[in-house]
Amino acid sequence: MAQSKNSKTHEYDSIVIGAGLAGLIAANQLESTGRKVALVEALDILGGTSRPVTTVAGTVDHVLKLFPVTDDSEDMFAWLESVLGFAIEREVIDAPPMIYEDAKFKPFVGFGDQKVETASEIDAYAKSRFYKLATSPKDWVPKLVETFTGTVFPQSYVTKMQVDDEFVIEILVNGSKRLSAREVIFAATPQQLTRILPDNAVPARLKQKLLKGEFWTSANLDLIHAQPVTDAKFVHILKGANEEPSVGLFHEPVTLEDGRTVQVSQWTTLVARDVTDEAEIVGSALKQIKRQVKRAYETSLDGLIKERIVVIPTSHGEMVGALADDGRWPKIQNLWVISGFMDSEKNLVGAIRQARRTLAAIAGEPVQVVEHDTDLHEAPTPTV
Numbered sequence: 468m469a470q471s472k473n474s475k476t477h478e479y480d481s482i483v484i485g486a487g488l489a490g491l492i493a494a495n496q497l498e499s500t501g502r503k504v505a506l507v508e509a510l511d512i513l514g515g516t517s518r519p520v521t522t523v524a525g526t527v528d529h530v531l532k533l534f535p536v537t538d539d540s541e542d543m544f545a546w547l548e549s550v551l552g553f554a555i556e557r558e559v560i561d562a563p564p565m566i567y568e569d570a571k572f573k574p575f576v577g578f579g580d581q582k583v584e585t586a587s588e589i590d591a592y593a594k595s596r597f598y599k600l601a602t603s604p605k606d607w608v609p610k611l612v613e614t615f616t617g618t619v620f621p622q623s624y625v626t627k628m629q630v631d632d633e634f635v636i637e638i639l640v641n642g643s644k645r646l647s648a649r650e651v652i653f654a655a656t657p658q659q660l661t662r663i664l665p666d667n668a669v670p671a672r673l674k675q676k677l678l679k680g681e682f683w684t685s686a687n688l689d690l691i692h693a694q695p696v697t698d699a700k701f702v703h704i705l706k707g708a709n710e711e712p713s714v715g716l717f718h719e720p721v722t723l724e725d726g727r728t729v730q731v732s733q734w735t736t737l738v739a740r741d742v743t744d745e746a747e748i749v750g751s752a753l754k755q756i757k758r759q760v761k762r763a764y765e766t767s768l769d770g771l772i773k774e775r776i777v778v779i780p781t782s783h784g785e786m787v788g789a790l791a792d793d794g795r796w797p798k799i800q801n802l803w804v805i806s807g808f809m810d811s812e813k814n815l816v817g818a819i820r821q822a823r824r825t826l827a828a829i830a831g832e833p834v835q836v837v838e839h840d841t842d843l844h845e846a847p848t849p850t851v
């Protein structure tokens with residue numbers, strides 16, 4: 468992949484904004500149709516919420532990743548395998564979610580009449596059947612980065628789009644660099660488009676839906692426990708009285724080179740989007756996760772090897788039906804949005820499914836990557 472530092476206007480067939488898993492899939496697939504593609508990413512790291520993170524206990528996904536079994540998940544995986552060029556070995560785990568209540572784990576059957584603001588989001592994680600994957604987003608991202616040979620603009624934040632006669636004619640990056648393309652794919656938080664696009668290019672109802680809808684910021688905590696805590700495979704829901712729940716799970720224990728056996732667990736709790744400016748609120752959400760984990764597994768935090776905090780603004784929410792099925796922006800002929808929020812599976816699976824629908828609309832059923840002789844394990848890991 469080439470990196471561009473030059474500041475003059477560029478002409479591309481396609482510009483993909485956002486190099487999360489969805490954006491990387493889109494960039495690769497569009498390139499495989501012969502298009503000249505630019506991939507524009509705000510950070511200096513590619514992969515978004517799917518990037519790999521190196522820890523003493525091995526490489527883990529950036530935040531908790533769950534792939535529930537759904538009616539079309541096999542079809543989704545088959546398509547993803549064709550995009551990635553390798554098989555995704557998977558095993559279905561059949562382990563109903565459990566909630567820790569009254570000092571014990573019980574099957575989770577919903578929150579009943581308790582007032583839980585984030586109930587519908589947490590319910591979406593509370594699946595009985597989900598996949599245990601031999602490779603996960605942390606492994607897919609390096610392969611997609613390696614395969615893409617178009618131009619990558621890292622540290623490039625899209626701030627404005629200029630629209631003329633129902634077409635995006637120019638994209639402004641970092642307030643100064645100008646790019647243009649025949650088609651523009653926005654694979655980042657759709658809410659941003661309310662300020663990136665000119666006012667008259669955002670229909671009032673859509674603006675209302677994006678700005679007033681229920682969206683959440685996630686506070687995520689990864690823990691590396693100094694000793695194995697549990698062999699429980701189920702999705703854990705942890706909640707005390709008057710607390711918002713956390714959701715998470717334990718990975719299989721890992722034996723380090725020095726002989727110690729440790730265990731990683733990953734947790735997510737949600738905070739209303741409009742209060743997350745206050746660091747204190749996010750901070751107390753993270754403290755709450757630790758309290759909840761300790762309550763369920765009393766000695767689990769003893770000698771904790773590492774805790775890693777990730778806050779992702781507007782990571783959860785939904786906007787099903789706000790745009791056309793293929794993600795096309797109303798009254799703009801060359802702008803598409805890919806986001807998990809637009810799919811009934813409002814998660815990473817939803818983002819992959821939306822990518823497929825959008826790509827089918829732009830390029831016909833996407834052409835699959837032809838050459839697949841690179842072993843996955845040879846793919847370089849992007850800097851994290």
Ligand SMILES: Cc1cc2nc3c(=O)[nH]c(=O)nc-3n(C[C@H](O)[C@H](O)[C@H](O)COP(=O)(O)OP(=O)(O)OC[C@H]3O[C@@H](n4cnc5c(N)ncnc54)[C@H](O)[C@@H]3O)c2cc1C
Pocket residue numbers: 484485486487488489490507508509510513514515516517530531532533534587588589591592623624625626654655656659782783784805806807808813814815816818
């Ligand atoms: C119920 C529920 C369950 C969920 N469960 C999961 C789960 O289990 N696992 C999971 O991973 N996620 C989960 N999510 C979160 C959701 O899936 C994430 O939205 C998804 O991971 C997004 O992937 P992406 O590739 O679309 O975007 P991202 O990974 O967010 O990537 C977007 C990229 O765009 C870049 N960017 C943003 N703005 C700009 C800009 N203006 N200019 C240039 N670049 C920009 C960002 O830096 C980032 O790299 C869940 C959500 C819900 C509602």
